[in-house]
Amino acid sequence: QQQVKQSPQSLIVQKGGISIINCAYENTAFDYFPWYQQFPGKGPALLIAIRPDVSEKKEGRFTISFNKSAKQFSLHIMDSQPGDSATYFCAASGASGSRLTFGEGTQLTVNP
């Protein structure tokens, strides 16, 4: 059972544009929602994370929006840059301690 669903599978944006990736979860026991960034040949690295007691968290050009009632959260990348081209994974934990359940990933390409 896929507990975290992520879309789109791939995304192409122009430099300077806004990239938006969406995730939906099923298990209401989840209480921590991180986003990971993965470059080819590297392991995933934490980008930004949010808890459900806030609706938005911003760190530089990256923002998480969280809708608890809809069980959805999204990543917004403002002023997207070619260096942001990577695969992004949403995740959730709390139902089983710190173990992360990941979405399927979004391959982002930012064209110069």
Add this chain to the structure above:
Amino acid sequence: GAGVSQSPSNKVTEKGKDVELRCDPISGHTALYWYRQSLGQGLEFLIYFQGNSAPDKSGLPSDRFSAERTGGSVSTLTIQRTQQEDSAVYLCASSLASWAGNTIYFGEGSWLTVV
């Protein structure tokens, strides 16, 4: 070390052979995780250690897969009688503690190819 270290970085093995993958977590991290990532796919949870014990082995796909952790540090993932469908990147990760909200740090993975 500064980060999670995994070895080997690449491994090509023949079908039916056993392989061992090693993980050195960040010093002081009590929680250790193994995930599997198939080509172009998401991350599939395999097993989680708290100290030397494994309270959650629910993700191990078959009894050919096993893992252990010794001294609360190094972990080894063993795959017996490898099959072609075992080809994937095996990622190890660690965190300071096991409660949700602790940042989980990943290694760069061990790329396994079964031919």
